[in-house]
Amino acid sequence: MLKIENLQVKAGDKQILKGLNLEVKAGEVHAIMGPNGSGKSTLVQVLAGREGYEVTGGTATYNGKDLLAMAPEERAREGVFLAFQYPVEIPGVNNVYLLKAGLNAIRKHRGEAEVDAFEFLSLVREKMKLMQMDESFLNRGVNEGFSGGEKKRNEILQMAVLEPALALLDETDSGLDIDALRVVANGVNSLRRQDRAILMVTHYQRLLDYIEPDRVHVLSGGQILKSGDKSLALELEKRGYDWIRQGAAAA
Numbered sequence: 001m002l003k004i005e006n007l008q009v010k011a012g013d014k015q016i017l018k019g020l021n022l023e024v025k026a027g028e029v030h031a032i033m034g035p036n037g038s039g040k041s042t043l044v045q046v047l048a049g050r051e052g053y054e055v056t057g058g059t060a061t062y063n064g065k066d067l068l069a070m071a072p073e074e075r076a077r078e079g080v081f082l083a084f085q086y087p088v089e090i091p092g093v094n095n096v097y098l099l100k101a102g103l104n105a106i107r108k109h110r111g112e113a114e115v116d117a118f119e120f121l122s123l124v125r126e127k128m129k130l131m132q133m134d135e136s137f138l139n140r141g142v143n144e145g146f147s148g149g150e151k152k153r154n155e156i157l158q159m160a161v162l163e164p165a166l167a168l169l170d171e172t173d174s175g176l177d178i179d180a181l182r183v184v185a186n187g188v189n190s191l192r193r194q195d196r197a198i199l200m201v202t203h204y205q206r207l208l209d210y211i212e213p214d215r216v217h218v219l220s221g222g223q224i225l226k227s228g229d230k231s232l233a234l235e236l237e238k239r240g241y242d243w244i245r246q247g248a249a250a251a
């Protein structure tokens with residue numbers, strides 16, 4: 001579904017990604033871990049098409065298409081979804097409106113009719129129940145005055161409604177208490193499917209107790225230095241990242 005080869009990305013005059021390779025197949029959940037400032041957010045933002053980054057080399061192919069050549073909104077319509085590390089507040093635009101507009105844009109792109117108002121409301125209600133969110137959140141401005149945990153739930157709600165093919169989650173677990181973490185993890189787990197891939201950035205092994213990844217990658221210094229199964233996350237928890245950097249430098 002996603003194949004990244006030798007990706008190099010700059011922001012300002014800083015080279016952040018320095019030849020990153022990664023392949024994610026449909027049905028898989030991959031976790032990206034790594035020290036602060038290693039380029040994890042940069043990676044997912046570039047894949048989603050956010051402004052402010054310059055791709056200086058390499059390729060990213062999504063379902064056989066050149067992902068980096070696609071406009072951000074085209075990527076969204078093609079099923080790429082990014083849940084932000086710091087979800088943005090959009091005062092004045094209500095949550096239900098944004099969800100409906102997003103869903104209709106995707107349906108239109110697929111040649112499907114607009115979602116029926118009644119059908120939409122029952123879909124959103126079902127997903128809100130899953131995320132243990134009160135329905136009053138529907139009529140509030142997008143993330144406006146939401147607590148950190150409520151914003152993260154709202155990101156997963158968006159994802160549950162939009163049903164992306166490729167979900168990119170940037171530190172969806174950070175700032176969550178243990179109960180909210182379980183809710184968010186349940187939400188993500190309910191979205192695991194054979195035709196969907198999930199790439200999640202996390203600092204903590206803890207999330208991976210709830211969402212079991214197929215692969216774990218260490219991003220450090222702008223490259224994937226090590227990949228493994230979920231036991232790698234446990235090893236990182238014990239040993240930190242230095243041994244991986246040293247191993248890579250020695251090699």
Ligand code: ADP
Nearest residue numbers: 011012014016035036037038039040041042043
């Ligand atoms: P991570 O998510 O792994 O913590 P980021 O991808 O956010 O890391 O950032 C990687 C590095 O690039 C950091 O050192 C950060 O300060 C730097 N960086 C990010 N955006 C910019 C920018 N627009 N201009 C200059 N440096 C940037």
Ligand code: MG
Nearest residue numbers: 035036037041
């Ligand atoms: Mg960070």
Ligand code: MG
Nearest residue numbers: 040041042085
């Ligand atoms: Mg980050």
